[in-house]
Every structure is written in structure tokens, then in C-alpha cells.
Amino acid sequence: MGEVKVNYDEEADVLYISFGRSDHVTGIELADNVLLRLDTGQSTGTLPRAIGLTFISFSQMMAHSQDTPLNVPLTNLRNLPEEIWQAVLTVTTTPPVGDFLAVGLSLSPRVPPLPVPTVA
Numbered sequence: 001m002g003e004v005k006v007n008y009d010e011e012a013d014v015l016y017i018s019f020g021r022s023d024h025v026t027g028i029e030l031a032d033n034v035l036l037r038l039d040t041g042q043s044t045g046t047l048p049r050a051i052g053l054t055f056i057s058f059s060q061m062m063a064h065s066q067d068t069p070l071n072v073p074l075t076n077l078r079n080l081p082e083e084i085w086q087a088v089l090t091v092t093t094t095p096p097v098g099d100f101l102a103v104g105l106s107l108s109p110r111v112p113p114l115p116v117p118t119v120a
Contacts, residue, residue, distance in 0.1 A: 048087035
């Protein structure tokens with residue numbers, strides 16, 4: 001992996017993190033303001049690798065998170081094809097992406113509403 005480059009465009013409020021280059025890049029929207037640039041490896045027969053991350057409205061994201069980690073639900077990934085989902089999971093849980101994002105698991109049980117008692 002090459003050198004990591006970080007660039008912030010103050011006027012656009014966009015943070016770009018680059019891990020390398022590729023001619024075969026797919027953009028995956030991890031959340032509303034977080035884009036993963038990914039080489040799936042499908043066209044070259046290689047392992048998937050992250051090309052970069054883009055954080056849109058970066059200063060606003062950081063102002064809202066302050067001293068707590070920014071929670072980014074990965075619900076956008078539900079509709080991805082299986083091979084893309086696996087590639088995203090692989091690159092987001094390992095360096096270099098793992099050096100910038102912490103992917104965790106949280107459980108939110110969906111409990112149906114309890115029935116309202118009726119008077120007979």
C-alpha cells in the first residue's frame with residue numbers, strides 16, 4: 001500500500017483520504033456523508049482494496065460528534081450485491097480504512113408493539 005494522503009477542501013468542507021490509485025474504482029455510499037472509493041478486484045482478479053474515503057460536510061460531522069465517536073449506520077449496504085458487500089466489509093475492517101473508521105456491531109431489537117388491552 002502506498003502513502004496515505006489527506007486533503008481538506010475548506011471551501012467545499014470535504015475531507016479526502018487517498019490510499020492509492022486504480023483504474024477500476026467503485027463508489028460506495030457508506031452513509032449520507034461518507035463515501036468509500038473501492039477497487040473490488042473483480043476486473044483484475046485481485047483482492048479488493050480501498051482507494052480512498054470522502055467525508056462530505058466534514059466540519060459539521062465533527063462538530064456534532066465532539067468527544068464521542070461518529071456513529072455511521074451501514075444500512076445503505078443492505079442492497080449491495082453479495083460480492084460488493086463482502087469487499088466493503090473486508091476493506092472497512094482492516095487497515096488502512098480501519099485506521100480511520102471503526103466498524104462495530106450494535107443490536108437494536110425490533111420488538112413489535114404490545115397489544116393494547118381492551119375492556120369487554
